[in-house]
Amino acid sequence: MSPSRSRLLRGTLMPIIALMCLAIALSAFPSQSSSQAAQFTAGTTSPLQRRVSSDAESDTLTEHIALLLQKAGTWGGIEDYDSGCVSDSERKIPAFDGTLEEGLTRLKKETSSLRWRIQDDGVLVSRGAVPTSTLDLIVDQFTFGVNDPPSRVTDALLSASSIAREMAAQKILVKTPELGFAQPKTASEENVTLTNVSLRQVLNTVAHLKESHHRVWLFEQMSCAGRKTVLIQWIVK
Amino acid sequence: MVHGLGHSVAFHLDGIGEDEAQTAGGSEGIWWLPNSTASDYLVLANHGKSALSLRLTLFDASGKSAAQNVTLAPAAMSRVSVRQLLQSHGLAGAYGGIQLFAASHAGSLNTLHVVFDENVGFSAVLKMFDHDPRAKLSERDYAATGTWTLRAPMLALSTPDPALAFPFGTILRPQIIVRNTTAKALNASLRFTWHREAASGKATGPQLRLAPYETRLIDVAALQDGATLPQDANWAAVILTTDALPDELMAVAVSYDQQLTYGAQTPFSDQLAFHWAGSQWQYDPHHDSVITVGNGGTKPTQAAFTIVYNQGSQKYELERTLQPDEQMWVDVGKLIREHVADKNGKTLPSDLTAGSYEIRDLNNHAVGALFEGKLMYDTTYGHVTYGCGACCGYKPPVVNWDPLGILFGGTSDNGVNAYDTCSETNEDVSGAFYSHWTTANHAIATVDAYGTHTGQGVGSTTSSTSGSVQMWKPHSITCPITVFNPGGGDNTTPVINSLSPANGLIGNTVSVSISGKGFGTNPTVVAPSGITATVQSSSDTQISANLTISTSITGGNEAIQVKNTQVTQSSNSVNFYVQIPTTLIRSPDYGTNCTAPACNGLGPVNPLTNGSVIDIYGTTLLSNQCGVYEDIGYQLVDQESPAQWIYGNYTLHEHFSNYSSTVTGQTAPVDVNNTIVLAQVILGDTQYYGATAPTCPGPNDNEQFDQSLSVIIGSATYPLSMVNTIKRGFYSGTGNVTVTIKTP
Numbered sequence: 014m015s016p017s018r019s020r021l022l023r024g025t026l027m028p029i030i031a032l033m034c035l036a037i038a039l040s041a042f043p044s045q046s047s048s049q050a051a052q053f054t055a056g057t058t059s060p061l062q063r064r065v066s067s068d069a070e071s072d073t074l075t076e077h078i079a080l081l082l083q084k085a086g087t088w089g090g091i092e093d094y095d096s097g098c099v100s101d102s103e104r105k106i107p108a109f110d111g112t113l114e115e116g117l118t119r120l121k122k123e124t125s126s127l128r129w130r131i132q133d134d135g136v137l138v139s140r141g142a143v144p145t146s147t148l149d150l151i152v153d154q155f156t157f158g159v160n161d162p163p164s165r166v167t168d169a170l171l172s173a174s175s176i177a178r179e180m181a182a183q184k185i186l187v188k189t190p191e192l193g194f195a196q197p198k199t200a201s202e203e204n205v206t207l208t209n210v211s212l213r214q215v216l217n218t219v220a221h222l223k224e225s226h227h228r229v230w231l232f233e234q235m236s237c238a239g240r241k242t243v244l245i246q247w248i249v250k
Numbered sequence: 251m252v253h254g255l256g257h258s259v260a261f262h263l264d265g266i267g268e269d270e271a272q273t274a275g276g277s278e279g280i281w282w283l284p285n286s287t288a289s290d291y292l293v294l295a296n297h298g299k300s301a302l303s304l305r306l307t308l309f310d311a312s313g314k315s316a317a318q319n320v321t322l323a324p325a326a327m328s329r330v331s332v333r334q335l336l337q338s339h340g341l342a343g344a345y346g347g348i349q350l351f352a353a354s355h356a357g358s359l360n361t362l363h364v365v366f367d368e369n370v371g372f373s374a375v376l377k378m379f380d381h382d383p384r385a386k387l388s389e390r391d392y393a394a395t396g397t398w399t400l401r402a403p404m405l406a407l408s409t410p411d412p413a414l415a416f417p418f419g420t421i422l423r424p425q426i427i428v429r430n431t432t433a434k435a436l437n438a439s440l441r442f443t444w445h446r447e448a449a450s451g452k453a454t455g456p457q458l459r460l461a462p463y464e465t466r467l468i469d470v471a472a473l474q475d476g477a478t479l480p481q482d483a484n485w486a487a488v489i490l491t492t493d494a495l496p497d498e499l500m501a502v503a504v505s506y507d508q509q510l511t512y513g514a515q516t517p518f519s520d521q522l523a524f525h526w527a528g529s530q531w532q533y534d535p536h537h538d539s540v541i542t543v544g545n546g547g548t549k550p551t552q553a554a555f556t557i558v559y560n561q562g563s564q565k566y567e568l569e570r571t572l573q574p575d576e577q578m579w580v581d582v583g584k585l586i587r588e589h590v591a592d593k594n595g596k597t598l599p600s601d602l603t604a605g606s607y608e609i610r611d612l613n614n615h616a617v618g619a620l621f622e623g624k625l626m627y628d629t630t631y632g633h634v635t636y637g638c639g640a641c642c643g644y645k646p647p648v649v650n651w652d653p654l655g656i657l658f659g660g661t662s663d664n665g666v667n668a669y670d671t672c673s674e675t676n677e678d679v680s681g682a683f684y685s686h687w688t689t690a691n692h693a694i695a696t697v698d699a700y701g702t703h704t705g706q707g708v709g710s711t712t713s714s715t716s717g718s719v720q721m722w723k724p725h726s727i728t729c730p731i732t733v734f735n736p737g738g739g740d741n742t743t744p745v746i747n748s749l750s751p752a753n754g755l756i757g758n759t760v761s762v763s764i765s766g767k768g769f770g771t772n773p774t775v776v777a778p779s780g781i782t783a784t785v786q787s788s789s790d791t792q793i794s795a796n797l798t799i800s801t802s803i804t805g806g807n808e809a810i811q812v813k814n815t816q817v818t819q820s821s822n823s824v825n826f827y828v829q830i831p832t833t834l835i836r837s838p839d840y841g842t843n844c845t846a847p848a849c850n851g852l853g854p855v856n857p858l859t860n861g862s863v864i865d866i867y868g869t870t871l872l873s874n875q876c877g878v879y880e881d882i883g884y885q886l887v888d889q890e891s892p893a894q895w896i897y898g899n900y901t902l903h904e905h906f907s908n909y910s911s912t913v914t915g916q917t918a919p920v921d922v923n924n925t926i927v928l929a930q931v932i933l934g935d936t937q938y939y940g941a942t943a944p945t946c947p948g949p950n951d952n953e954q955f956d957q958s959l960s961v962i963i964g965s966a967t968y969p970l971s972m973v974n975t976i977k978r979g980f981y982s983g984t985g986n987v988t989v990t991i992k993t994p
Contacts, residue, residue, distance in 0.1 A: 065965075068967065072921075073921075075920060076920060079921070079923065080923075083901065083923055083962070084965060098915070101917075101920075161869075162865070162869055162871055164872065165869070165870060165871050165872070168872045168873060169873070171942075172873065172874065172942075187941075187942060189872070189877070189938065189939075189941060191904075191906075191919035191922050192863065192865070192871050192872070192936040192937075192938050193904055193922035193924045193935065194902055194904075194922075194924035194926065194933055194934060194935050194936075195865035195866050195867050195869065195881075195933075195934035195935075195936065196865075196924075196925070197867070197927055197929050197930050198868065198869050226925060228925075229923075231920060237915060238915070240915075246919075246920050247922070248920055248922055248923060249901070249923040249925070250922065250923065250924050250925055
């Protein structure tokens, strides 16, 4: 880690990581509670209470959740353990105008396994649950550039020796994400180093690295025909 | 016109109202008793609400006079016989003068003088002239000759025009009776413009020196000796010039045969005009009308003569250039009978019997040069009656723009227009006001002779000019030349010379630079609803501002202004184009296949065995990959024609459909929301198919899908029309990517 301007975030020393480490059970989120909403100080609004609207459209559940998060102006993550080994089909979703929480509640009526919770000032959503998630894997130390494209960060993350070794041991195949459109290249070489953090924590860090640029990640874990696969896709880059 | 239907009675009378502004003054007239049996009536009317005290003075030809007082009660009328008054005062002769003078309320007086002889079927109107002692030559010198000029346009000469249908062999005795209304000697000159069919000419008449109050008869018939006027000439316009002031000299013209059975009159008038509204003309087996239009000015002018018929719905138009003193003669009956085409090829209907007419001076709009006359004859009684049009005057002229906006350092033209009371339209009379423009504060604005203002400094001042036009006088038949001084405000405003950039993406905040001058020390940027402007920094010539564009705005051009808050003046508007995303096009600035001046937007197809996927900017996205990829460069474009590129902050949403794959279990990509920022000049899409090495796709692993896109800004979504069909993967062991535009 040679750059002159770098940030070394270690364990509980840095506030942002400290908050991450407070994250509760990762494989199954309880619904938003009033105590969690109380994390927000006066003058700020819980992302779940932000007003969003959408036109009637045909969309997959995942894509619609990503749209709601984006319109709420929040970073977030979606963990999907319930794809059923088939492509997530599009459905007709009526127009909506309400809070993000009301939007998610509307979706939960059709997908009972949907859960969400506040993480810092972001929203993490999950569908389905598994006993152990690949996102729980711990990486001892991970360094990435603040201005790196997020797909590059996750590529490096999944290539980290400890992660790659564990996934090889579990015979988990990594699906290639859709790369989409390029992000602007910046001259800044500022780095961030995380230590002893889960994959989920790394993704969350990348997702809200910039105040003005909220990202949403998607994690899919499937086991179909005896083959385990995972996909980490930045659906809001 | 007063007609005695079934009798040889037809008098032209001018309907006028009371001129309350005139106090002292009166009327001047000429009495003419052509034989011993003719009678006359002098009718005096008081239009006012006050009693009118008059001094009535009669003169014989030499100026010998007799006077008496006459008092008219309010709205009263009195009729006297001049013949009887002459006899009672011991005055003799066949002609002489009449003077009516009121020391006050002179504008309430109206008069009529007719002479008639029932025994021979004769009647004539002896036109009375209003005499306003305040009258100035400048108000009545329409041709700007410095000499007061009277004209009688249609004096019937000894040999009558066959158009008058007098019995064969009728010989007229044209006479002019001229009177000096003052106690001083006056000089006058007569000249003629004679006319017969297909020929015309000019002749100089006698020079006159009239003794005080003298009335003199000029025997025009005697001048038709072949030396002064041709013997066979039918008509003459009589032009009388004098060194007198207006109305100090007067004249009447009469032309009757020896028995006074047949004849015609033509009134003297000094009036020239730019527009005449004519009265009725008649044409049938027993009537005809002859109308003349003449140029009383000193330069040639274009005269437009229009016959109006069918209740004003139809027009017959003639145009002709008239030299000074030249006249055009229009025999309306002949136009109808002979189906003479007008300037548009139109002819008058054969059964047309009546209408009106209009005359316009096409070269002189402020003070016209045209005079006119009309005769109507009745073959039943051999009676010819003159009629005349009404001159059209203007209401007080006004400047075209009040206030006039002038850009600082720029120019703005102001002009003058005036309301023509006949046509009820505004006419441009700017030319009459040239060379008199001035501004009150030259530090704010200056103005040249033609009303072109130049902004010298931001602020307000006034400007005005001076000029003369013919004024409309209520209750009058005259249109005097009147000086007016129209003016108005001048606002010299800040000027925007440039706005950069001149467009911006909806829903974005765009930093713009505004260049110009006169912004002052604390300017504001004025934008329409939907755009919020915030000034970041400013000087008198430069403003940096942020324009925050709402997504509720329609898109397209929006007007931006700068307001100088020190003097509360707003600049010119410049357009700021609000861009709505419509589609993507392949970037001409990217690609491997470049034929000047543009590239095709497609990068190379890159097969990898264990390599990196690199985006359009050279950034490594994935490492240790086995597969194939291609970068494609795009530009987002707007709704303008031709479409302009869009730079801004937005989310580019990708959606994938119609998916198929050779690999079991492989599914369509999830939608991707790409955050695009202003700095991205080219949009670069990376299409990659592969896996992390050492795993590689099979030799025939590939997929195909449609890629559609939309732009998301805030809560608004703008679908883009372009749809691509993408094929990527391996085909018989060869990696390839193809991107085909399905819908542009």
